[in-house]
Amino acid sequence: MWPVHEGCCMNIEEIINQALIAGIPQLYGKPVSSDSIQLQKTKREFEGDITLVVFPLLGISRKAPEITGQEIGTYLQEHVREVVAFNVVKGFLNLSIGDRFYLEFLNHALDEENFGIMPVCEAAETVMIEYSSPNTNKPLHLGHIRNNLLGCSVCNIIEATGKKVVRTNLVNDRGIHICKSMLAWQKWGGGETPESSGKKGDHLVGDYYVKFDQYYKQEVSGLIESGISREEAEKKAPLLLEVQEMLRKWEFGDPSVIALWKTMNEWVYIGFTETYRRLGITFDKIYYESDTYLVGRDTVLEGLKNGIFRQHPDGSVWVDLTAEGLDEKVLLRADGTSVYITQDIGTAQVRKNEYHPSRMVYVVGNEQNYHFRVLRLVLDKLGFPWAKTLYHLSYGMVELPEGKMKSREGKVVDADDLMDEMINTAREMSSGLGKLEGLSPGEKEEIFRIIGLGALKYFILKVDPVKNMTFNPRESIDFDGNTGPFIQYTHARIRSVFRKAGENGMTIPEKTRIDLSLNEKEKNILKMIHDFPLVIKDAGQSFNPSLIANYMYDVAREYNQFYHDYSILKEADSGIKDMRLLLSVLASKVIKKGMGLLGIEVPERM
RNA sequence: GGCCCCGUAGUUCAGCUGAAUAGAACGUCAGAUUCCGGAUCUGGAAGUCGUGGGUUUGAAUCCCGCCGGGGUCACCA
Structure with a gap:
């Protein structure tokens, strides 16, 4: 448990609660459990400040609600200095607290440097909270704003309850979607840079992500017109094959692809830094998927060796979660490249080893509820005892009057x-x-x-x-x-x-x-x-x-x-x-x- | 279809670890400034708490069915 707050000695509910735990056995000869003591604020239309609901105590008193209320009220008035009067309405005992209590409270609260905020002490537990988690292929939009504001605020609040907080960001800086804007820029960018165009870097890169999608859709509809099924066309469009090839090159460290990736990501980071600064968002530690996905890959391969995961004939690696009521999930692609969850498996381990948090919180939208169930189960299967300390702070989508935001189609509130x-x-x-x-x-x-x-x-x-x-x-x-x-x-x-x-x-x-x-x-x-x-x-x-x-x-x-x-x-x-x-x-x-x-x-x- | 989340005044939201007549705000109607800041304050109208059962002394709140909305079940992230 965490240390008791100084102000607790001034908490009136606590004072009355203690008095009841001591007093009810005196009145009725039976002990009272703390969950049958229900204190609430007195409603405006009644006289009093704090109300005890007496119904749960009738089993102990064996008397009518009004009588029980009277007896307890009398007891409290006699034994608790702060209680100056009371009245009983039906099953509700309304207690009046003297002004003196509140005036003393005022003095006391003013004395405290930070009334309400608990100091973080050296021995406090550490909570690691991930939020923001942007992709480096497009600028931040309203959905990210909700994420950032929630994450940042939750960090402030947890810190105010006396815990150490590590604010962390996981940058999705690799993967097929990043390659899409890279490929589009390479093909149609004509050497455009933030300097040459005067565009903010993240916006510039985002424009090419949109552009990729436009051309890709054109290709798909072209293929469909030539008699190919939609499903087939979506898999065989030349642009898709090309971007898949680019991802493979990236994972194998092709120098020119890596160079392009570094350049474009740098543009994005400069843009993000500006947006974060204006929003007032800060981080203690930034992780990059490109640094952690290999840890995840190794872990998956080791799990395969230990028989925790299965390999399909095409080489892809899977985890079977049907016993847990979920499905089979892919952990590594047939061509050996990593998927989204691969890096999360790695990132979690890196964090655990670096900060030893007692809790790891992920502020991520509710569209990923399923993903986080899988992640916990996979880490658990791998034998990490801390898997259960993962907490997905799932939040709802921000929609526009005309429906969902779609960044690929440029329908967003920037x-x-x-x-x-x-x-x-x-x-x-x-x-x-x-x-x-x-x-x-x-x-x-x-x-x-x-x-x-x-x-x-x-x-x-x-x-x-x-x-x-x-x-x-x-x-x-x-x-x-x-x-x-x-x-x-x-x-x-x-x-x-x-x-x-x-x-x-x-x-x-x-x-x-x-x-x-x-x-x-x-x-x-x-x-x-x-x-x-x-x-x-x-x-x-x-x-x-x-x-x-x-x-x-x-x-x-x-x-x-x-x-x-x-x-x-x-x-x-x-x-x-x-x-x-x-x-x-x-x-x-x-x-x-x-x-x-x-x-x-x-x-x-x- | 399986699993998960949401459904409260015209609208946006509180209340959801059960308790007294379900609260605000916006909008609407009507008021308040010789006085510390009117970006404020006061009052009116506006709700079968999606729906039907159940548990309970007591249900917007807990349980079950149904209806409506959303998410997800990708070798996307």
Whole structure:
């Protein structure tokens, strides 16, 4: 287990839970199991803060729900300092927690350097997380954006739960698809380079990938017209045979093919680096398939020798997974070249030996669910005890209103274009509001960038990863309501209060008095922020950034209600004014930290 | 066809380790600015939680069937 968070001593559910485990046996003479203690937030329409559902305890109390609730409520009020009142409605015991608890919590949370975030200690376990995993034959598109944002955010979240994280990228830099753009460039490129054409390298290479597909389709339909079946034509098209030959040459190290491959990949990497930089994506370690596929190949051949795999008469190597309810899968082609899974078998071993992670997470789309089941089973059959530590973080596809994106046909939302578009929208919107007067053009651009990317990232991350999502470029992204800019706005607004306080010569104290009484809005914010560490923990355990995103929205909305209803700086009672200032400090910190976990920055003004 | 995932207001999404009248946002209609930032706030209308069974004191949530959508079952990645 991981170390207990400092803030846990301030967790009110935990305090009540402990009291019940001790108290119920006193009341009813029987022990209580912790899963029959159900604590939840009290619904808005009832009086109280925390509710105990008493139904599961009736078997122990042997009394009616109302009576049981009364008895337990009385016990808690007498034995738990924080419980100041209670009421029972049907089978629900609603407990009121004193303001003092929340005020002490406020002081306590402000004391912590990083409230909600656990420090990573030397002895912590290591989690290796792979994301992005681009092919070097085309630029990044919206689907990759979801992958990168998810991966990056999950890394942040897991790190915030006190674990070491190795952010890793596996570049698909080899294979038949890479050869396709190479061959097309060789045939029809006329020596075009990023410099000569002014195109971003990844876009240039991607254009040739599209071009290959166009010519290939022409060839296929030509063959079909001459009387050959589609299936036959797709296998016998001259371009396909040529590209297969190129792949063989690559695997046998043909110098001219390797040289072309290096040149074109380099163009792509320069382009990718730019896209990653703008998106704010980083890696600790980058693996290349071209470095690891041979390890996989050797492993497969050894497995063949040991009788784990079978060879067909044509020379191809297979694994039989019919006993596991799957099919036979090819691991090496008849001509000896490697397939996709071959390199994954190698990469996993290289990683294990290099970092010894306790968990290896793969952020990969749900179209590869089957692939990862196979990979685990194959590694297991090979006798690697760590095979079960593989976890496929499978996420749904991003579709367009007109259907799936198809990069071969050029029907995609390009990552670079999309970021430009978002930033432009932010620019137009901000200019209309005119709140950035007096800032330099550079400062303004920085704010537009933060808002545009914030809108994009939040839009994608607020959706549960397992779900498919439709992206309508024109309508999908808003700056109002449950959006990134709404939350960013809340932060900017709070910061503005502090600036104003400074201008008026006010200082923010270290601590609040704890003998104040809180209004409903103040209490609601504190109750919500109290849950921050728990939300991070849940998000980490379920690899689900959308939990953080939706929580951030709730915090921002709650704060905005408070802000609307009460004045901070104009409050006459200095104790209350100080408390509201500190409450705002904590809220702004939590918003900044939480958004940071999503990879979203928050501006000082906007 | 086998296996896997999804199905909640017009739309985009929460809620899914069972609990009180299913929540937001966008859109729509109606309001709130001499006052710390109106990218805000308040209110109205809008849902047989795909469908039919089952388990349970209690089901949007768990189990089974069916319907609808998607994915996958390549010597593609």
